Amino acid sequence: MAKETYVPPTLTVDSVIFQLTNDKLMVLLIKRANEPFKNSWALPGGYIAAGETTTEAMDRVLKNKAGLNSKNLGLIEQLYTFDTIARDPRGPAVAVTYMGLGRNLAESDDKTQHPTFFPVTDLPKLAYDHKDIIAYAHERLKSKLTYTNAIFALLELKFSLSELQTAYEAVLDRSLDKRNFRKKFLSLGLIQPTNEYRQDGAHRPARLYRFHHPGLQTLTRSFD
Amino acid sequence: MAKETYVPPTLTVDSVIFQLTNDKLMVLLIKRANEPFKNSWALPGGYIAAGETTTEAMDRVLKNKAGLNSKNLGLIEQLYTFDTIARDPRGPAVAVTYMGLGRNLAESDDKTQHPTFFPVTDLPKLAYDHKDIIAYAHERLKSKLTYTNAIFALLELKFSLSELQTAYEAVLDRSLDKRNFRKKFLSLGLIQPTNEYRQDGAHRPARLYRFHHPGLQTLTRSFD
DNA sequence: GCAAAAGTGTTTGGGATACACCCATGC
DNA sequence: GCATGGGTGTATCCCAAACACTTTTGC
Missing domain, CATH: 1.10.10.10 (Winged helix-like DNA-binding domain superfamily/Winged helix DNA-binding domain)
Structure with missing residues (x-):
């Protein structure tokens, strides 16, 4: 395949950020400001641009959409890369997902995105297949606790x-x-x-x- | 970020295909026909095109580069998605990797790519960081054997x-x-x-x- | 003194580990 | 009969699981 004619698929990154609040496991969500799924709650995520690594894109997106500095996360781990035909109504895409763990992470007062921690046991209706991604992250975290610190x-x-x-x-x-x-x-x-x-x-x-x-x-x- | 101006990074898929031959774990390699790393051994891999899922791309690449039908694999599992700044000399890229397990897989007689199974304990010099990817796949497989069938x-x-x-x-x-x-x-x-x-x-x-x-x-x- | 969370040992059962010999077959 | 891999049982140890009471503090 010649480099000149190669067109890659849309590539996005989504982050599942967990922390504990009042002895409950919470996950960070934002309210989508744009279509599709405008006004739905969703994982913080966005496009990965050419020349950017997936982790750089994750850092940028967390900062821009949730006011969160990834330096405040105690652990970051890649979860899975989802094929997302029909996932994003705008067309096929590939989504790289990461899990981040932290402590005392603040909900920034962004009036557009409204970053908010929700208990994983009591989530609102979510955009895309983000509910499944959170469930996958939770399972991975459970498993991780049994064989690591x-x-x-x-x-x-x-x-x-x-x-x-x-x-x-x-x-x-x-x-x-x-x-x-x-x-x-x-x-x-x-x-x-x-x-x-x-x-x-x-x-x-x-x-x-x-x-x-x-x-x-x-x-x-x-x-x- | 406006859809019109968005340019995603290069996206590739690489496959680690294992099988047993003479009681040894073997991995499928091809000889690269083009630069970079021309004539080096490498994992079968290639670009993922727009409108294609990562698994579709994997199937296509295995067929084209190694004459292998993914239907002959008993198990396929996604391994990891690597950020590959400086990995491909042509520039930054993102590589989705899969592991496939099979039995009695034939080495097709492709005279360009020379698909060949090598013992994992005795690999030739490999292109890119494919040696690390194979080691990662081997570790994952070892672990998988301990908690699955x-x-x-x-x-x-x-x-x-x-x-x-x-x-x-x-x-x-x-x-x-x-x-x-x-x-x-x-x-x-x-x-x-x-x-x-x-x-x-x-x-x-x-x-x-x-x-x-x-x-x-x-x-x-x-x-x- | 009482409420509330911190701290502490023992018993039991099941599975992991270590270990050596007989069985069925071809030649 | 002998070489070759197939097939089998027991003893020990460690760890997981079950289970209840005492200690320290604030009020």
Whole structure:
């Protein structure tokens, strides 16, 4: 195929940004300002331009559409590339999707896009097949928690064991046994106790822990 | 961004096709007929055109460059989408990669592309970053064998337990204990004995087994 | 003293691992 | 009868799962 006559398909990037708020897993959505699906909620996404990498496009789109700096994400992972014949009413396209995990991410006050975090268990009606993409991302995240320490990206640098467990429970959407959880997680040797405690109401203060090493690690024994 | 002025990046598809030959894991390569990397070995790949899905492009490229019909693959799985700034000397590009598994796939006698299966443990010098892509695919396949029945795509419909074990050993690149392997695999309840035996030399004939259900299944307990 | 979350051990069952010999066949 | 791969069982260890009470604090 000669370079001169080659026309590539439309290429887009969509991001599934998760964070925890009030012990619930939330996902970032924006309100579409333009057709198609004008005024529907959707994942932040946009075109990838020539000369741009997919991650550069993701950064740009997150900044422009949601006021979010990707430097504030603790972990970014590519999810899947969807063939989107009939997905975008404007015609066939290919969509590269990424998942981002963060903590204390702000909803910018963009009056056009209205970036807003919604609980994954209670989503509004979504544009395109974004509901499926979020479900796919959620499954990937659940799986990731069982064989890596990815949970760190959803937590503060220092955290109590109860916070850790609650984070797991929020993502996995089921309750875990406190004693077994602590025994198992501590035996993985990923976290260390600090000498700090957090006082947090009319009850015993919680010891704070931190991960030995920043960044993603694979677990020696798969969790759960 | 206005539709009229939008120019997407170059989009390509590359395929990592695996099969077993003589108890070794082999990968399909072609000899590049054109620059860049003319005369280097490379994964079969090519451009994705507007109006074409990534899987359609994969099918077309496999057919044209390696004479391979994707219907002969037992399993096809998307691997990853690579940002390829500086990967293709002709400029930035995005490459969608797929892994395909098959059995008794022929090397067509194309005198230009010379499609040939090489042992993954003994690859020639490769164009682009295709060596890394093959390594990535191999890791994904190893992992996939531990939590799915993906091995079926590398085997005949009926197979002996020794063939099954040898296939696992070829992909995982390590030896397994025969008694434990059989006990474990049979306990998964995925395969059933047939009444057929295969005579295959000066020794006891091997009973043949088959999977209960065609297609990919997730294991109830992860293997290995 | 009471409410509320933090913290802590033991028992049991199932599966992973390690390991060696007999069986059926061709020549 | 011997070489070749097919086929089989047991003992041990570790880990997952189940399960309830004491501690520390604020009010």
